[in-house]
Amino acid sequence: MTAVALSSLGKPLPQAEVSRMGYAARKWWARILGVAVIIAFAVSVPWFPYSGAKVLGSEQHFKVVAQQFSFTLPPSVPSKTPIVFDVTATDVNHGFGIYDPAGKLVAQVQAMPDYVNHLRVDFTTPGKYVVRCLEYCGVAHAQMQSSFEVQ
Structure with missing residues (x-):
């Protein structure tokens, strides 16, 4: 103007x-x-x-099921191998948060009924990893955790 x-x-x-x-x-x-x-x-x-993303055929898939107030997941996964967690829930929405041995959040995804989320993680440090629910899911939500070993 x-x-x-x-x-x-x-x-x-x-x-x-x-x-x-x-x-x-x-x-x-x-x-x-x-x-x-x-x-x-x-x-x-x-x-x-x-453009830097690569299609990897060597990734290993592990099924994870969340339900009030526990996770069903593998006891151990290999390190230095691409891992894909196929995460779902049976009842309500849950958060699937993976913490490394130092207590740092490594990855997270939502676990939802009738839907599978795929969480790709590359573990480089062996040790005990803790899984915690990151979405309020009921009265025992604070105790909803599990763990697995990275070998």
Whole structure:
């Protein structure tokens, strides 16, 4: 609109002319913005993380079932092997949070009835990992935990 105002210095223009000039300026700004967005997208594509993703056929799947107030999961999983936990629930929503031997949260996903979430984890440190429910699921929620060994 500044360009429209500057182009009419010293002489008042009819409203129809001002509107026409304003819409013409708006079209140019939209084109410039569109080109800028396309350029920004094209320049940033090489840094997207998706190209680095690899399809691994050697991953091992382990079924995990959450129910009030326990987890059914394998007693041990191998280290330095891609692991996929296939997580579901039998009753209500639960959180499936994996904590390393130092107590740091490594990964988490929701466990939901009638749906399987796939959680991919690469364990590099052997030891006892603790699984805790991260979604309030009832009166004994605070005691809902289990563990497994990474060997």
